[in-house]
Amino acid sequence: MVGCGALGCAAIDLLARAGVGTLTLVDRDVVELTNLQRQSLYVETDARDGVPKAEAAKRRVRAIDSSLRVHACVEHLGAGNAEDLVGDCDVVVDGLDNYATRYLLNDAAVKLGKPFVHAGAVAFRGTSMPVLAGAAGALGVAREDAPCLRCIFPDAPPAGEGETCDTAGVFGPAVAMVGAHAAAQAIMLLAGRTELVDRSLWSVDLAANRTVRMPLAGAARADCPCCGARRFEFLEAPGERCTVLCGRNAVQVRPAVAGPVDLERMRGRLSALGEFAVRDGLLVGNVDAATELTLFADGRAIVRGTVDPVAAQAVYDRCVGS
Ligand SMILES: [Zn+2]
Incomplete structure (x- = not known):
């Protein structure tokens, strides 16, 4: 789980209780009081003590199931550590809040042949989508039906353009729905039930009381720099400090x-x-x-x-x- 914010908390709780043997939790931030309205693994003392989210989440899931193996990585996911972290996992779940890091994760998952579940939420809306591009062969999925994140979203929205969790807020129930959808895909993949994976870009909007499924069949782009040309630009780019x-x-x-x-x-x-x-x-x-x-x-x-x-x-x- 990369990102232990609101989406991360929702998905981590479900994955832990489902009996996932080993969880690796990656988050660079500390718990703050304003997180508690939606980040369901944390409590007031975590915020008061400024505990790193990965550590606070680890404590909570170990309290749920003491037999779980949990690795708390209080790190920024960057080009320097993405392949090591992704390489150790069977499925990667995106709980991130920015596109640059998502594309980096997409690069690492495709390069290393790992299935990954993209998820994002802001305000009343959210989206979840399994990315099978890297693992299509192993999962028996046709290459053209397994787009990567960049096949669907070729470019990140420019900085300051889109709404963020800070400008628009995050509605807890929307995050819980998206986190549950993402966790369901991860559990199906871990259990080898590929036929039950939702092969669509699934979206929910609780302000409009609407869900939408956009099928991913045929959506992989031959000219995609990542899964088409296998040029992993985000893994190779030196990041800003x-x-x-x-x-x-x-x-x-x-x-x-x-x-x-x-x-x-x-x-x-x-x-x-x-x-x-x-x-x-x-x-x-x-x-x-x-x-x-x-x-x-x-x-x-x-x-x-x-x-x-x-x-x-x-x-x-x-x-x-x-
Ligand atoms: Zn692609």
């Missing part, structure tokens, strides 16, 4: 070279700037009155108090080093 976290007055900064960071040693170094503390695998403190720095053990940081990537990267480079 900064991501503005919309509506949160914060920027995520990734290290130029990823690697484990000794948080206790960093705490010692940063104590000159202010009070820093290590908790739940994170180093948190204020760089100045207006700027909070959260450093993850993989070298990634969230700089709160700015939406300017340059300023955020400056704080990072100044405090953590590049």
Whole structure:
């Protein structure tokens, strides 16, 4: 499960209770109070303590079923780790909130021959679709009937164009429906019941009380760069280091070279700037009155108090080093 937000929570709960043996949960973020209206695995104490979502979700599903093997990966899914993470799984489920990372996941799944389930939701609407392009041969599905994500959505909507969870909100029941549809596809695939997989792009709109199924038969494009030409542009592209976290007055900064960071040693170094503390695998403190720095053990940081990537990267480079 890549992304442990609202969709992730809905799907993870169903997958865990269905008896999926091993769950790998990937999420880069921490639980916040405003998440609780829709992110059903988390509780107030998770938000109060700023627990990473992957860790909080792991705790919750281990409480549901202590025999589950759960890997919590508090990481940003990027070109550097996508193939390792996807390669270890039988089915990949998309609980992401952005297209760039979805296309990266699509590239990895097609390249490595893994089935993947795309899902997305915003406001009252949501969509779910099994992507069998990479695994079509193994699943006995005709190649032309197994489009990848880019066959259906060739390009991402430009930044600022589409609604986001921050600008439009997310209606919990819509997410629960989409997460359930996505989890159902994953369970069918894991159980080897390919004939029961919904071979359509399924959409729901609770504001219009409407569901729509768009059949995927014949929808694979021969000229698709990913599943047609097998050019994995997103896996090969070097990513930007900064991501503005919309509506949160914060920027995520990734290290130029990823690697484990000794948080206790960093705490010692940063104590000159202010009070820093290590908790739940994170180093948190204020760089100045207006700027909070959260450093993850993989070298990634969230700089709160700015939406300017340059300023955020400056704080990072100044405090953590590049
Ligand atoms: Zn394609």
